Structure formats: C-alpha cells, structure tokens
Amino acid sequence: xxTVTQSQPEMxxxxxxxxxxxxxxxxxxxxxxxxxxxxxxxxxxxxxxxQEAYKQQNATENRFSVNFQKAAKSFSLKISDSQLxxxxxxxxxxxxxxxxxxKIIFGxxxxxxxLP
Amino acid sequence: xxxxxxxxxxxxxxxxTSLTIQCQVDSQVTMMFWYRQxxxxxxxxxxTANQGSEATYESGFVIDKFPISRPNLTFSTLTVxxxxxxxxxxxxxxxxxxxxxxxxxxxxxxxxxxxx
Numbered sequence: 037x038x039t040v041t042q043s044q045p046e047m048x049x050x051x052x053x054x055x056x057x058x059x060x061x062x063x064x065x066x067x068x069x070x071x072x073x074x075x076x077x078x079x080x081x082x083x084x085x086x087q088e089a090y091k092q093q094n095a096t097e098n099r100f101s102v103n104f105q106k107a108a109k110s111f112s113l114k115i116s117d118s119q120l121x122x123x124x125x126x127x128x129x130x131x132x133x134x135x136x137x138x139k140i141i142f143g144x145x146x147x148x149x150x151l152p
Numbered sequence: 153x154x155x156x157x158x159x160x161x162x163x164x165x166x167x168x169t170s171l172t173i174q175c176q177v178d179s180q181v182t183m184m185f186w187y188r189q190x191x192x193x194x195x196x197x198x199x200t201a202n203q204g205s206e207a208t209y210e211s212g213f214v215i216d217k218f219p220i221s222r223p224n225l226t227f228s229t230l231t232v233x234x235x236x237x238x239x240x241x242x243x244x245x246x247x248x249x250x251x252x253x254x255x256x257x258x259x260x261x262x263x264x265x266x267x268x
Contacts, residue, residue, distance in 0.1 A: 071256055079242060081195075081259035083153070127194065131255070137200050137208070138183050138248040138255045144194045 038063045040130050042143035049118045050151050056103075057113045057146050059128030066090075067133040070104065070111045071140070076124040084126070087111065089133075115148075123150045154179050154247050156260035164266045165235055172231045173263045175245030180225035185257060186218070187244040195244065201228045235267045 039062045049055035061070070072084040087095045087104050094102050099116045115122055128143040155178040165171050175184065183202060187195040199207040199220055207220040222228045232239050242264050246257040 069256070073259075079189075079262045079264075081244065081246070081262075083256055083258065086256055125192075137202075138257065139185075139197065139200065140257055142194050147192075 038065075038130055038132065038141050040128050040141050040143035042128055042146050044146045045144070046147045046149065048149040048151055049115075051118055051120060053118055054114060054116045055118055055148065057115075057126050057128075057148065059111045059113070059143060061109050061111065061128070061130050063109070063130065063132070065132055065134065069131045069133065070102075071129040071131070072100070072102070072113045073127045073129060074124045075127065075145075076121075085113065118150050120150050120152065123148060154181060154258045156245060156247060156258060158245055158260040158263050160263060161261065162264040162266075164268065166268055167236055169235055170231055170233045171235065171265060172229050173243055173245070175228045175230070175260055177226045177247050181247040182225075183248045184222060184228045185246045185248070186220060186228075186230045187246065189242040189244060189262070191242070198230070232265065237267045240265055240267045
C-alpha cells in the first residue's frame with residue numbers, strides 16, 4: 037500500500053524568507069500524481085501545486101515550487117518570499133494513476149508558521 | 153476548478169440525534185468524497201460516492217452510521233447518525249473527475265460538528 041510521510045509536524049520561517057517542506061512517499065507504481073494542499077485556519081483545503089510522476093521538470097506556481105526526486109521518492113515544497121498569508125497546514129498527497137476511484141492518500145501535514 | 157458549497161457550515165447537536173450535511177458542486181463531477189478531520193490532524197476518508205451506485209466505505213466506517221446519498225452528478229449528502237461526542241469533527245466534501253487530467257480533488261469549506 038502507498039504511504040505518504042511528512043516528517044516535520046511544525047515549521048517556522050521569517051516573513052520574506054524561503055522555506056522547504058519535506059515529503060516522502062512509498063509506492064511500487066511508476067505512474068502517479070503528487071500534490072501539495074494548503075489548509076489555512078479557515079479550514080478550506082486549497083490545491084497549491086501538482087506534479088505528474090513521468091515529468092522530470094519540477095512544477096512551479098508563482099512563489100511555490102517543488103523538488104521532485106522520483107528515484108528517492110521525495111517531493112518537497114519550496115515557498116519563496118514567505119508571506120503572512122502562507123501560514124497554514126500543508127498536506128502532501130499521492131494519487132495512483134491506476135486508481136479509477138481517484139482516491140488520494142494524504143500525509144499527516146506540516147503546520148507552517150510565518151514570523152513577522 | 154469546481155466551486156463546492158457545504159451546508160451547514162457548523163452545527164452543535166445533542167447526543168443520539170442525526171445530522172445531514174449537504175454538498176453542492178457548480179458543475180458535473182464523477183466522484184464525490186467525504187472526509188473526517190479531527191482538529192490539527194490529517195484527513196480520513198469516510199467513503200466515495202459515485203452517482204447511481206452505492207457509496208464505497210473505508211475500513212472503520214459503515215453505512216448505518218454514515219449513510220450517503222448521491223442522487224445526481226452535482227449533489228451528495230452525508231448523514232451522521234446516532235451521534236456521540238466522538239463524532240465531533242470537521243466533515244469535508246471533495247470532488248474529482250472534472251476537466252483536469254490530473255483528477256485532483258477539490259474541497260468544500262467543511263462542516264464543523266460539535267456533539268454535546
């Protein structure tokens with residue numbers, strides 16, 4: 037069974053600095069998708085970024101980028117120029133391309149604090 | 153991305169009663185999901201609701217306790233039956249199977265349930 041591990045329960049970063057959130061996963065499949073979701077105190081889950089496993093190029097969305105290392109099964113999220121609005125719980129997630137039910141497996145999350 | 157609404161946004165209920173949570177999407181989607189999330193924790197999938205068929209429940213969740221309806225491609229309900237304080241949680245609806253090839257899930261704003 038696939039698993040997603042986020043080893044950092046909490047992290048803090050100074051406003052305007054860069055922070056990297058770690059995520060590793062375990063799978064025997066070669067075709068899958070990876071996601072980072074953000075959940076601010078409003079509890080609305082927001083999709084931050086997504087990556088297809090067959091793409092070598094790392095995904096980027098404005099200040100958010102990933103470092104996808106397929107062989108190492110690592111999928112870290114880098115947030116550049118951190119802003120107060122980035123404070124949230126961040127969840128790394130995995131979806132098998134073969135799963136017709138589109139189920140997603142979530143990690144336990146990393147709570148990110150932004151220090152003014 | 154799909155726009156998802158949930159009703160109610162929060163409720164306080166007495167032990168032994170039942171609450172039905174509604175999830176409405178602004179476009180037709182294939183799959184709808186119901187999650188439970190304890191404060192500060194990750195998401196736990198309750199069941200997957202496919203239109204026109206019985207919901208598929210995850211281990212530890214049963215239809216008698218969490219009956220689900222999916223009458224069409226834009227609407228679903230989750231009922232929390234015979235509630236106890238242990239059912240106090242956030243309940244999230246999500247959808248997938250829209251126009252994105254990633255089939256990522258998009259989430260509603262959640263329902264915060266407190267059982268006294």
